[in-house]
Amino acid sequence: MKEFSTPLSRKIGLRYPLVSAPMFIISNKEMLVACAEAGILGAMPSLNARTIEGFKEELAFVKNATDKPFAINVTIGLTQPERLMQDVQACLEYEVPVMITSYGNPTQIVQAAHAAGTIVLHDVINLRHAKKAQAAGVDGIIGVSQGAGGHAGTVNPYVFIPYLRQHLDVPIVGAGCISGGEQVAATLSLGAELAYMGTRFIASTECGADDRFKNMVVDSDHLDIVYTDQVSGTHANFLKQTVPDPERSEGEAKKWKDIWSAGQGVSQIHEVKSIGQIVEDIVREYWDTVSRLAG
Numbered sequence: 401m402k403e404f405s406t407p408l409s410r411k412i413g414l415r416y417p418l419v420s421a422p423m424f425i426i427s428n429k430e431m432l433v434a435c436a437e438a439g440i441l442g443a444m445p446s447l448n449a450r451t452i453e454g455f456k457e458e459l460a461f462v463k464n465a466t467d468k469p470f471a472i473n474v475t476i477g478l479t480q481p482e483r484l485m486q487d488v489q490a491c492l493e494y495e496v497p498v499m500i501t502s503y504g505n506p507t508q509i510v511q512a513a514h515a516a517g518t519i520v521l522h523d524v525i526n527l528r529h530a531k532k533a534q535a536a537g538v539d540g541i542i543g544v545s546q547g548a549g550g551h552a553g554t555v556n557p558y559v560f561i562p563y564l565r566q567h568l569d570v571p572i573v574g575a576g577c578i579s580g581g582e583q584v585a586a587t588l589s590l591g592a593e594l595a596y597m598g599t600r601f602i603a604s605t606e607c608g609a610d611d612r613f614k615n616m617v618v619d620s621d622h623l624d625i626v627y628t629d630q631v632s633g634t635h636a637n638f639l640k641q642t643v644p645d646p647e648r649s650e651g652e653a654k655k656w657k658d659i660w661s662a663g664q665g666v667s668q669i670h671e672v673k674s675i676g677q678i679v680e681d682i683v684r685e686y687w688d689t690v691s692r693l694a695g
């Protein structure tokens with residue numbers, strides 16, 4: 401498959417400017433390796449390992465399995481301070497090529513990461529946080545638009561990506577509802593330098609999600625997604641039928657792992673496939689789109 405790239409994807413060393421975004425509980429080391437071998441950037445949250453020792457074992461696994469780039473997400477405000485610093489240190493010790501910071505101020509992490517040559521991307525849903533992260537020195541801003549899986553923003557990507565570009569000097573990564581090659585072409589056409597996809601990779605064979613979760617992503621469309629702050633206190637998108645109904649007593653409180661987050665991009669996901677096949681499909685769709693637009 402013919403490669404395509406942007407300045408940021410070349411800086412990271414990717415064959416394609418695509419990211420399998422970090423997903424709490426369900427992204428895993430097998431996904432990171434499969435993404436690396438497919439030429440894209442795979443990411444997982446450090447907290448998917450319950451202990452720092454477990455996290456280090458996962459880093460060692462990935463480093464042994466591939467010499468290509470991968471990314472670790474540190475969720476600043478959601479991680480105990482002691483564990484946060486341990487995770488950052490482990491990333492530096494194992495020479496993690498890219499760190500993705502979210503839910504907090506990345507200043508300290510950027511300083512430590514840059515001293516070790518690690519690239520830092522920071523995830524935001526508004527310009528205020530993006531400006532703070534730019535001032536902290538991050539290498540790119542991930543603009544999470546309306547309809548994204550996880551903690552999504554409220555601004556449409558047609559507006560949000562150009563708006564971030566207009567007000568910032570660092571590269572922008574487009575996130576939210578990107579499930580196929582047409583949407584990759586669209587986000588790159590708006591000036592994003594990477595396409596950041598979570599929901600699409602839930603429906604991958606390597607993903608650690610329950611098969612019922614994967615099948616629900618395949619069987620759902622955007623009308624099955626609900627944007628609510630009732631689950632975590634912060635607005636996020638979920639598969640409607642997994643969210644407890646506050647009107648009804650559900651007996652035992654539903655466990656976190658049974659409330660499934662996904663974005664409106666479920667409408668364009670029709671099959672569970674291996675990451676290698678997903679990347680091949682997206683790249684083919686991207687080139688078909690580009691040649692269609694070229695007339």
Ligand SMILES: Cc1cc2nc3c(=O)[nH]c(=O)nc-3n(C[C@H](O)[C@H](O)[C@H](O)COP(=O)(O)O)c2cc1C
Nearest residue numbers: 421422423424502548549550576577597598599663
């Ligand atoms: C199940 C699930 C879990 C997520 N967990 C995290 C997380 O732990 N940290 C994070 O920064 N983003 C998390 N996200 C957000 C993704 O990294 C990414 O921003 C989002 O999936 C992009 O939108 P899309 O799902 O429409 O492609 C999660 C998303 C989903 C669907």
